[in-house]
Amino acid sequence: MKISELIKDITPVETRGDLDKEIDNIVYDSRQVTDNSLFICIEGFNTDGHKYIDKAIKKGAVAVVIEKDLEVYSEDITYIRVNDSRETMGYLASTFYNYPLKNLSLIGVTGTNGKTTTTYLIKAILEEAGFNTGLVGTIKNIIGDETLPATRTTPESLDLYRLFARMVDSGVTHAVMEVSSHALDLKRVEGMEFKIGVFTNISQDHLDYHKSLDEYLKAKSRLFRQLEPGGWAVVNIDDSHSDKIIKSTTGNIITYGIEGDCDLKANEINLSPTGVSYHVSGKESFKIDLNLTGLFNVYNSLAAISCGHVLGINGETIKAGIEKVQGVAGRFELVNEGQDFAVVVDYAHTPDGMENVLETAREFVKGNIIVVFGCGGDRDKGKRPLMGKIATQLGDYCIITSDNPRSEDPMEIIKDIEKGIQEEVISDTPYVKEPDRRKAIFSAINSARKDDMVIIFGKGHETYQIFKDKTIPFDDREVAREALKNRKKGEDHDTNESG
Numbered sequence: 001m002k003i004s005e006l007i008k009d010i011t012p013v014e015t016r017g018d019l020d021k022e023i024d025n026i027v028y029d030s031r032q033v034t035d036n037s038l039f040i041c042i043e044g045f046n047t048d049g050h051k052y053i054d055k056a057i058k059k060g061a062v063a064v065v066i067e068k069d070l071e072v073y074s075e076d077i078t079y080i081r082v083n084d085s086r087e088t089m090g091y092l093a094s095t096f097y098n099y100p101l102k103n104l105s106l107i108g109v110t111g112t113n114g115k116t117t118t119t120y121l122i123k124a125i126l127e128e129a130g131f132n133t134g135l136v137g138t139i140k141n142i143i144g145d146e147t148l149p150a151t152r153t154t155p156e157s158l159d160l161y162r163l164f165a166r167m168v169d170s171g172v173t174h175a176v177m178e179v180s181s182h183a184l185d186l187k188r189v190e191g192m193e194f195k196i197g198v199f200t201n202i203s204q205d206h207l208d209y210h211k212s213l214d215e216y217l218k219a220k221s222r223l224f225r226q227l228e229p230g231g232w233a234v235v236n237i238d239d240s241h242s243d244k245i246i247k248s249t250t251g252n253i254i255t256y257g258i259e260g261d262c263d264l265k266a267n268e269i270n271l272s273p274t275g276v277s278y279h280v281s282g283k284e285s286f287k288i289d290l291n292l293t294g295l296f297n298v299y300n301s302l303a304a305i306s307c308g309h310v311l312g313i314n315g316e317t318i319k320a321g322i323e324k325v326q327g328v329a330g331r332f333e334l335v336n337e338g339q340d341f342a343v344v345v346d347y348a349h350t351p352d353g354m355e356n357v358l359e360t361a362r363e364f365v366k367g368n369i370i371v372v373f374g375c376g377g378d379r380d381k382g383k384r385p386l387m388g389k390i391a392t393q394l395g396d397y398c399i400i401t402s403d404n405p406r407s408e409d410p411m412e413i414i415k416d417i418e419k420g421i422q423e424e425v426i427s428d429t430p431y432v433k434e435p436d437r438r439k440a441i442f443s444a445i446n447s448a449r450k451d452d453m454v455i456i457f458g459k460g461h462e463t464y465q466i467f468k469d470k471t472i473p474f475d476d477r478e479v480a481r482e483a484l485k486n487r488k489k490g491e492d493h494d495t496n497e498s499g
């Protein structure tokens, strides 16, 4: 595409050089530059993209988007100066990929917890209704039958448009995506119009980035100002911040919940270790047998039902689609090797998520609840003591371990978690500290007795563990399975000896 064509939807501050040049690729990372690329310089938190212009040119960039004056300009390079590179990137990407959103209905899900789960439930309903569906989110990105790896919950706008273009080429008509607060703040979804925006809930997380709950909420509420004409805001009425979300939107509103007055309400709720059934009333009326457990999944499924409803899908189809979902990887995933106690791997990495899961487990666990958890490094430190407090208040025995320590010292993170336990005078739940996550999981599984439940929190579907100096393969589910087999070997051995 010619540069002049590419920039027709933006208003640059200034351009220098030949606008007739052809561009074959757009990148925002110099390491990804290929021949005839346009390199977009982003001033980030760690480094400044403008520093890599020379490298980008050596690798084949022929045009550069900049936010500031440069000391040197090359004769044969085209420069496009803009006010905000991140913002501009979305518009350039949309033009470059031939406006894929004209042919896609976009459904965005935001909130602290439940985004991934809700997107899978919405996708199942859409597929049941016969729509070709794409998905963008934490675990992976999906285009029809094709699966692509995901490195973040919400990719940069450029990567999003590339995905959308591929979706359109494959005949996808509906894209369901998680929209993180980082994405909303860093303009990864700039200029995109959503047919539906879903609000799941808001609780403490990411305050390292957003600084206050108010700022965090403001970022989340941006999604509801980006609804297409006639678009819908799907809002959890039981969340104490739902009024702010409702106020922020100009779209149509549909509400769901268990407690408050709302358009789609769940009642007659019955929880079991493997699922939950309930009756939905209001704008839809039917019974649901969900294969995911927890009150929180009643909320996630109500959000999905609301989406189906506003898309005009009938109740029977909505119910059939939702009931087909057998589980979401790493979300209350049971690891079963025939043992007489339960082992669960769950992605809760916030105080609220952890509390919900532990309260759910309490409803049906006859024995003790053994909790294994840590907190991620380089993330909100405020949630560490809160998670420590919740784990020891609601669990019977806790092993505090490492999550992804990233650049931090694992023992320092554990100390932060411990502060919440020490401050909690009423808790007398025993806990131990074991920074080695593998050892922690083995120890939890070895200590379990009949009817107990071991819950391993924080990493869910993740298949790696990130340290300061290395990233190692690590999968909670595999390690738990190994620990169960190891325990079984020991037990068989004991039985043989005694018999």
Ligand SMILES: CC(=O)N[C@H]1[C@@H](OP(=O)(O)OP(=O)(O)OC[C@H]2O[C@@H](n3ccc(=O)[nH]c3=O)[C@H](O)[C@@H]2O)O[C@H](CO)[C@@H](O)[C@@H]1O[C@H](C)C(=O)N[C@@H](C)C(=O)N[C@H](CCC(=O)O)C(=O)O
Binding pocket: 028, 029, 030, 031, 041, 042, 043, 044, 045, 046, 047, 048, 049, 050, 052, 151, 152, 153, 154, 155, 156, 180, 181, 182, 183, 186
């Ligand atoms: C806080 C945050 O989101 N940061 C993202 C941001 O980083 P940044 O602005 O600091 O970028 P930077 O590292 O300073 O680099 C500036 C620019 O120089 C470029 N560069 C850099 C080096 C080089 O050699 N050449 C080069 O061109 C970079 O590509 C970038 O364009 O832009 C980068 C480029 O896209 C992202 O990789 C980075 O995500 C980091 C890795 C991250 O961990 N993000 C997390 C917190 C995140 O986004 N999480 C949310 C989920 C949260 C949730 O809801 O739970 C998500 O949506 O995944």
Ligand SMILES: Nc1ncnc2c1ncn2[C@@H]1O[C@H](COP(=O)(O)OP(=O)(O)OP(=O)(O)O)[C@@H](O)[C@H]1O
Binding pocket: 111, 112, 113, 114, 115, 116, 117, 118, 138, 153, 178, 200, 201, 296, 297, 299, 300, 330, 331, 332, 346, 347, 348, 349, 352, 353, 354, 356, 357, 460
């Ligand atoms: N609606 C909910 N309310 C509270 N906790 C929830 C809810 N749904 C799920 N959870 C808990 O949060 C964990 C993560 O769920 P899920 O992956 O669906 O959320 P997410 O918002 O996509 O998370 P992330 O921000 O990491 O992308 C689950 O394993 C579960 O423990």
Ligand SMILES: N[C@H](CCC[C@H](N)C(=O)O)C(=O)O
Binding pocket: 153, 349, 375, 376, 377, 379, 403, 404, 458, 459, 462
């Ligand atoms: N999307 C979340 C995931 C956290 C998962 C947890 N395992 C961690 O590494 O902190 C984040 O980036 O904060």
Ligand SMILES: [Mg+2]
Binding pocket: 115, 116, 117, 137, 138, 139, 153, 178
């Ligand atoms: Mg997610």
